[in-house]
Amino acid sequence: MHAIRPGTRMLAALLAVAIALLFPAESQAKKLNVMAATQDLAALAQEVGGDKIEADAMARGYQDPHFVEAKPSFLLKLRHADLLIVVGLELEIGWLPPLITQSGNPNIQPSAPGYLDASQFAEILEKPSGPVTRAMGDVHPLGNPHYWLDPDNGGRIAKGIADKLGELDPGDAAYFQQRYQDFDRRLKAAEKNWDAQMLPYRGRKVVTYHKSLPNFAKHFGLDVVGYIEPRPGIPPSPGHTIELIGQMKRDGVKVVLMEPYFDSKTPNSIGAATGAQVVVMLPSVGGEKEVTDYFKLFDYDIALLKKAFDATK
Ligand SMILES: [Zn+2]
Numbered sequence: 001m002h003a004i005r006p007g008t009r010m011l012a013a014l015l016a017v018a019i020a021l022l023f024p025a026e027s028q029a030k031k032l033n034v035m036a037a038t039q040d041l042a043a044l045a046q047e048v049g050g051d052k053i054e055a056d057a058m059a060r061g062y063q064d065p066h067f068v069e070a071k072p073s074f075l076l077k078l079r080h081a082d083l084l085i086v087v088g089l090e091l092e093i094g095w096l097p098p099l100i101t102q103s104g105n106p107n108i109q110p111s112a113p114g115y116l117d118a119s120q121f122a123e124i125l126e127k128p129s130g131p132v133t134r135a136m137g138d139v140h141p142l143g144n145p146h147y148w149l150d151p152d153n154g155g156r157i158a159k160g161i162a163d164k165l166g167e168l169d170p171g172d173a174a175y176f177q178q179r180y181q182d183f184d185r186r187l188k189a190a191e192k193n194w195d196a197q198m199l200p201y202r203g204r205k206v207v208t209y210h211k212s213l214p215n216f217a218k219h220f221g222l223d224v225v226g227y228i229e230p231r232p233g234i235p236p237s238p239g240h241t242i243e244l245i246g247q248m249k250r251d252g253v254k255v256v257l258m259e260p261y262f263d264s265k266t267p268n269s270i271g272a273a274t275g276a277q278v279v280v281m282l283p284s285v286g287g288e289k290e291v292t293d294y295f296k297l298f299d300y301d302i303a304l305l306k307k308a309f310d311a312t313k
Helices: 006-022 039-052 072-079 096-103 151-168 170-201 214-220 238-251 265-274 294-311
Strands: 032-038 053-059 083-086 115-117 205-208 223-227 255-258 277-280
Touching: 032 039, 032 072, 032 151, 039 053, 039 083, 039 151, 039 170, 039 294, 053 072, 072 096, 083 151, 115 151, 151 170, 151 214, 170 214, 170 294, 205 238, 214 223, 223 238, 238 265, 255 265, 255 294, 265 277, 277 294
Parallel strands: 032 053, 032 083, 083 115, 205 223, 205 255, 255 277
Antiparallel strands: none
């Protein structure tokens, strides 16, 4: 009926441009939504996923990954996830399974293609030989779940994630493999440097709060001779602490390593009784603000350890 006036035509053209800018073609805009249980796994996914993925994590690096408070925001993110990466070995059993169910997202259910258990790629230590129990509340019933603290495992996990991303997004499979190759090259170079830095301290005896460091200790040659927790997940008891102090005196243990999320009262009293230095070592990416990726985690911890070992010769 009405002729379109020039002004209107201009407006329509501008609108079309604005829409194109806001909503680029599907193929360009589509990124895989990756949700990881921990920041370590999110960091590894980001290394190989580059700008083809959005990676986010639930447990923060300064939180105990065994005991995470489930937040409504987790549910929202899980609902939209294309891929969920978990540590596995029952690390998240206390908080994650109900979230996965409640998310109602069929893609990330444990038997679905968008569910990835990273433990399958890693070397797992302390695997139980007998029947599996959670005796006395042991939170490591299937083997030690803190396996990401060995850089060799980090490389293996990154490969597993790259393969999975390629499976979910075959068009970018070559991109993910190329990113993995590049990451692996940088990791091997960094590892050489870390190994050299830790070489003078091989065989040094330490005590840790939780059994978080067997993979780290194995890789870098540290000797973990005791734990402040009587069993993983069980708080310190006076009897166990007294025994540990005696053992540390006999073995000449001068460094106690604790995770940032434990109460420092018992470690400090052990330090006072034995003359050992108490060091807060980060078990995860995100444990401190500046530890923003997988490389910085080892940079940070190794610098800390060197300082502690040098000070307690
Ligand atoms: Zn643990």
